[in-house]
Amino acid sequence: MVSQSIWGNALKKILHVVTNVAHYEDESHLTGLWLSELAHAWEVFAESGYTQTIISPAGGAVPLEPRSLKFPNYNAAAKDWHLDPLKMALLENTLSAGDVSATDFDAIYFTGGHAVMYDFPGNTALQNLTADFWEQGKLVPYNAQQEMIERGAGYSKALLPFIPHVVVDGNLVTG
Template sequence: MTARILHVVTNVGHYDDPAHPTGLWLSELAHAWEVFEKQGFQQTIVSPAGGASPLEPRSLRFPSYDRIAKAWHDDPARMALLESTSSPDAVDAADFDAIYFTGGHAVMYDFPGSEGLQRITREIFERGGVVSSVCHGYCGLLDTTLSDGSHLIAGRRMTGFSWREEELAKVDELVPYNAEEAARERGALYEKALIPFVSNVVVDGRLVTGQNPGSAKATARKVVEVLGG
């Protein structure tokens, strides 16, 4: 049976200061999409508000702007998918086997407060599906609770863009909060690689998380493994 993947992207195009643009980190979507596509999986894109998802300008530079990301950016049909994403209200969680939260600093603003995304994530997880994220995508899991009221990430091993990586990327004074700290406050057993920006994926049952942009492909491959049992 063909697996069905729901990708989550942002609608936000800048930090609190509009002079500093941000958005979807393209390679984090493109790399995972390619992995899932090779498996023949069905794929859909949703965003907190539906509609357009702007791109993070820095994701269009080397090394993130590699062959796979460039191929997506150069393909009008693929780019059109980012102009007309679904809204959570239009998504039936029962139609999907896994959810994959992409990153980019923009998601720090609109992922956590989306009750629609929280509903979809909870329903997929409680039906036995896979919940996954890469880089800042884990911000979409921070406030997601299960039916018993507990945080989905509480007591579970996970990773995501670290505070040290924020500092090295020189955006620690721009981001609205410390996501690593927020995950720990919610009971997550947060882990990170010893060396910043290297690929790192943590799997805890049906929760699959990648630390940074370089982890997208490996994260998607782990999702495939978990779906395969």
């Protein structure tokens, strides 16, 4: 369950942001959405009754990171998503960051993984959308820890992977 002290009772609509990047500069080195980054969050929010929408910086198809579909990364949440045709269809033709408005959602959630470092930072529509969420006082969870560390952010994590650990600073939520 999502902590009510963080999310409150009125939160109903969550916007997930995923990547469009399919490969690194070397086109033979594939990347994409680290599926468990979306699947875990989606599962928790769904259990709490939230309406969820997926967008990507450019809109359109969302490639999957091949390594996220292999042991030990291919966990139950990722496997359940990957084997569900209705959920996989949500990744076939996403809206772009410019197609949605912060006023229509209560929070924005950025998936992590490697590929997001290539299309999240330079996308003006995504930057503007994020600023709108922030300026409207809405929650802005963020999960790309390496980029934050490189930019000087304080960083802490749970002792073991997948153990709950949340840090809240105003309306910025990480974990």
